Amino acid sequence: MSRAALLVLADGRFPAGGHAHSGGAEEAVKAGRVTGAASLEDFCRGRLNTSGLVAASLAAAAALGVDPAALDAAADARTPSPALRVAARRLGRQLMRAARATWPHPELDALARRFPKGAHQPVVLGLAARAAGLGPQDAAYCSAYEGISGPASATVRLLSLDPFDATGVLARLAPDVDRVALRAAEAAGRAVTEGVDALPAASAPLLELGAEAHAGWPVRLFAS
Amino acid sequence: MRADTAPRGRTGTVGGAGLRATARVEARADGRGGTALPVLDGEGPLALRRTRTRSGGPAARVTLVGAMSGPLGGDHLTVEATAHEGARLHIDSAAATLALPGQGGEAARYDVRISVAEGAELRWLPEQLISVRDSDLRLSTRVELAAGARLVLREEQVLGRAGEAPGRLSSRLTVCRAGSPLLDQELAFGPGAPGGWDGPAVLAGHRAVGQLVVVRPEYERSGPVAAPLGKWAVLTPLAGPAVLVTAVAPDALRVRRTLDAALRDLA
Amino acid sequence: MHLDHSHDHGPAAVSADARRPDGSRRALRIGLGGPVGTGKTATVAALCRALRDELSLAVVTNDIYTREDAEFLLREAVLPPERITAVETGACPHTAIRDDISANLEAVEDLEDEVGPLDLILVESGGDNLTATFSKGLVDAQIFVIDVAGGDDIPRKGGPGVTTADLLVVNKTDLAPYVGSDLATMAADAKAQRAELPVVFQSLRSEEGVGPVAAWVREQYAAWTASA
Numbered sequence: 060m061s062r063a064a065l066l067v068l069a070d071g072r073f074p075a076g077g078h079a080h081s082g083g084a085e086e087a088v089k090a091g092r093v094t095g096a097a098s099l100e101d102f103c104r105g106r107l108n109t110s111g112l113v114a115a116s117l118a119a120a121a122a123l124g125v126d127p128a129a130l131d132a133a134a135d136a137r138t139p140s141p142a143l144r145v146a147a148r149r150l151g152r153q154l155m156r157a158a159r160a161t162w163p164h165p166e167l168d169a170l171a172r173r174f175p176k177g178a179h180q181p182v183v184l185g186l187a188a189r190a191a192g193l194g195p196q197d198a199a200y201c202s203a204y205e206g207i208s209g210p211a212s213a214t215v216r217l218l219s220l221d222p223f224d225a226t227g228v229l230a231r232l233a234p235d236v237d238r239v240a241l242r243a244a245e246a247a248g249r250a251v252t253e254g255v256d257a258l259p260a261a262s263a264p265l266l267e268l269g270a271e272a273h274a275g276w277p278v279r280l281f282a283s
Numbered sequence: 284m285r286a287d288t289a290p291r292g293r294t295g296t297v298g299g300a301g302l303r304a305t306a307r308v309e310a311r312a313d314g315r316g317g318t319a320l321p322v323l324d325g326e327g328p329l330a331l332r333r334t335r336t337r338s339g340g341p342a343a344r345v346t347l348v349g350a351m352s353g354p355l356g357g358d359h360l361t362v363e364a365t366a367h368e369g370a371r372l373h374i375d376s377a378a379a380t381l382a383l384p385g386q387g388g389e390a391a392r393y394d395v396r397i398s399v400a401e402g403a404e405l406r407w408l409p410e411q412l413i414s415v416r417d418s419d420l421r422l423s424t425r426v427e428l429a430a431g432a433r434l435v436l437r438e439e440q441v442l443g444r445a446g447e448a449p450g451r452l453s454s455r456l457t458v459c460r461a462g463s464p465l466l467d468q469e470l471a472f473g474p475g476a477p478g479g480w481d482g483p484a485v486l487a488g489h490r491a492v493g494q495l496v497v498v499r500p501e502y503e504r505s506g507p508v509a510a511p512l513g514k515w516a517v518l519t520p521l522a523g524p525a526v527l528v529t530a531v532a533p534d535a536l537r538v539r540r541t542l543d544a545a546l547r548d549l550a
Numbered sequence: 551m552h553l554d555h556s557h558d559h560g561p562a563a564v565s566a567d568a569r570r571p572d573g574s575r576r577a578l579r580i581g582l583g584g585p586v587g588t589g590k591t592a593t594v595a596a597l598c599r600a601l602r603d604e605l606s607l608a609v610v611t612n613d614i615y616t617r618e619d620a621e622f623l624l625r626e627a628v629l630p631p632e633r634i635t636a637v638e639t640g641a642c643p644h645t646a647i648r649d650d651i652s653a654n655l656e657a658v659e660d661l662e663d664e665v666g667p668l669d670l671i672l673v674e675s676g677g678d679n680l681t682a683t684f685s686k687g688l689v690d691a692q693i694f695v696i697d698v699a700g701g702d703d704i705p706r707k708g709g710p711g712v713t714t715a716d717l718l719v720v721n722k723t724d725l726a727p728y729v730g731s732d733l734a735t736m737a738a739d740a741k742a743q744r745a746e747l748p749v750v751f752q753s754l755r756s757e758e759g760v761g762p763v764a765a766w767v768r769e770q771y772a773a774w775t776a777s778a
Contacts, residue, residue, distance in 0.1 A: 074650035079640035083484065092483030105479025112477075135522035136464035139529065141509050144522060153652035216641050235478060255464070260455060261477070262468035263485040264492055264531050271509050271517045280614070282638035282653075 064191040069201045076153035081213030081281035086269035088217045096224040099214050103207040109263035111206035112239050113137050114181040116258045118202040119195035119247035121185025127170050133255035134179035140267045142274035146283035152177030164190030199243035203236045301357025304329050308345050312369035318343040328353050342371035349378045356385020359392040366403035376409040382420035390419040399432035411439040411535050418450030430461040431500050439493040441535045449473040465523045493538040495528040516541045577668035578774040581684035584695035586677025589721040591619045594674050596760035598628035605669040608633040608661040612643045614676040632665050643676035651688040680709035691716040691770050698722050702731035705739035713743050724753040
């Protein structure tokens with residue numbers, strides 16, 4: 060399979076529902092913790108090294124063929140916020156639809172049957188990468204990158220941030236994305252023999268707090 | 284530095300650069316409605332005392348008495364607590380734990396291993412863990428619960444003594460129930476921790492963090508719903524019969540107040 | 551918790567297949583789009599009142615602010631609440647109805663699973679610009695709603711919504727004298743842009759109300775049941 064499949068999967072226009080989610084940025088903007096490019100960068104770096112690392116590891120493990128149901132349970136345990144679990148499953152279901160249409164594969168069909176209302180998005184992402192003939196590190200890169208590109212593009216809309224500044228933030232985070240993707244792929248390799256406990260569990264208290272606060276707003280632009 | 288903080292009581296096994304010590308406590312139902320402690324073994328800096336329960340009920344209370352400050356860099360401390368079937372074990376500590384720097388700059392390890400059997404209850408309510416400047420501590424807490432076990436567990440991390448920069452601290456908390464993961468989360472703060480730990484997604488300048496985990500089989504039928512507890516704390520039902528309360532605050536006192544209030548509300 | 555869901559049929563369809571996974575015919579899906587404030591939600595409400603006794607109906611809204619339009623429909627009680635679903639669009643309804651329709655497809659499938667069988671699902675877009683159209687993967691036919699108050703030059707300006715929608719509705723004709731819009735010019739311009747595609751001039755305050763649009767929807771439904 061072609062490595063260029065990674066570009067298709069990682070494309071922000073891949074129709075898998077990500078555009079309606081801010082990755083916590085909407086709450087952080089409203090609370091005044093993200094006010095411009097510098098604080099956006101700090102936000103994205105923190106997210107990348109916590110929930111981003113966890114997601115990338117789950118995706119890499121799924122791409123390696125680790126049991127997706129065990130990975131889904133591991134994702135639940137690493138996501139205390141019910142609002143974030145709901146968002147992850149909704150996005151997983153949307154990604155599943157796009158992935159099955161794009162790279163039909165019996166393992167995707169099996170996961171869709173096992174979780175008709177959606178498995179955690181990183182698990183589906185890893186399996187989609189596998190269906191596309193990509194490897195664990197590809198899956199980790201894709202997951203890690205979308206974990207910061209989502210908040211960045213949401214912040215462009217929320218703060219009318221200069222899009223060149225937002226893109227600059229993503230470029231400056233590239234070395235961090237490299238490190239996270241590498242760590243994630245290594246952890247996924249250990250998970251093959253040691254089980255899902257070997258996957259990172261890094262968490263960000265304010266993302267958990269913020270997600271629940273955001274879910275309670277009567278009026279909001281983004282789904283999460 | 285080590286000489287100042289390491290009193291003569293450092294009697295654990297000294298291996299490598301630091302000290303290794305393990306404390307064990309096991310609780311059994313005594314058959315008369317109470318709880319016996321067939322194992323209560325401290326070691327080195329980890330001293331255990333059976334103390335009176337506040338309520339005088341069927342639980343056995345054990346207090347971890349800090350015989351010294353520590354752990355120091357290079358130390359490896361372990362606490363193992365087991366509540367056998369039907370036992371009720373409450374564990375607390377007499378004082379906060381200070382993570383201190385060692386001579387060689389190595390990290391210290393502190394492992395807590397908790398096991399709770401069917402029909403048993405364990406409450407793990409120690410005082411705060413304070414990450415002192417230049418220290419490096421890896422705390423790992425692993426809880427194995429039977430399907431019908433009950434748990435109340437509190438952990439609080441404080442980044443530096445008053446006005447002090449923190450050391451490096453990572454704290455992983457894993458709770459498994461009937462062999463499946465229920466909660467798995469790791470916090471990593473301080474110099475050398477992965478970037479963004481003090482930023483708007485993670486701590487945003489707060490210097491104290493706390494978690495309260497409550498596992499009750501009856502939550503399988505109906506449990507608390509997710510609710511923000513003020514601006515800086517949240518109660519979240521986990522994907523299982525359990526809730527997690529997460530709190531951040533500028534200082535340890537405010538985190539404790541929030542967790543205490545949440546525990547009262549859950550009781 | 552996900553183990554509770556029945557597995558008696560295969561995974562959900564991945565596209566706009568006319569058949570549901572169990573082989574039954576799915577509901578006809580009609581999209582309503584158009585600029586902000588032209589009366590899309592009022593038209594949806596009127597259609598629900600006109601058709602709910604003859605067809606099994608549901609509505610999906612795509613709001614800019616989460617649930618605004620859904621809340622309006624709930625307040626108006628045009629359908630039971632379980633038949634109204636709000637899709638969150640991240641401030642971009644046109645993305646959710648055209649470029650990335652995955653959330654809307656979940657919404658229509660969930661409605662069919664939970665309150666079905668359904669005959670008709672109305673998918674309403676949040677107010678957007680003149681270029682916003684529905685993906686053919688999401689709807690079977692689309693209605694573009696403009697109004698006389700937005701300026702009588704809108705049909706002349708064209709754009710994908712005005713030019714290609716299966717039905718163009720020029721709403722609020724009762725306001726034309728007050729805003730200086732010339733309905734004859736609008737009709738002529740629309741004809742020039744749309745050739746044989748139909749145009750309805752509508753005032754929900756008139757006696758006729760939503761009648762002509764409802765009649766068009768009935769025709770679409772008849773054609774759908776005949777073909778699928």
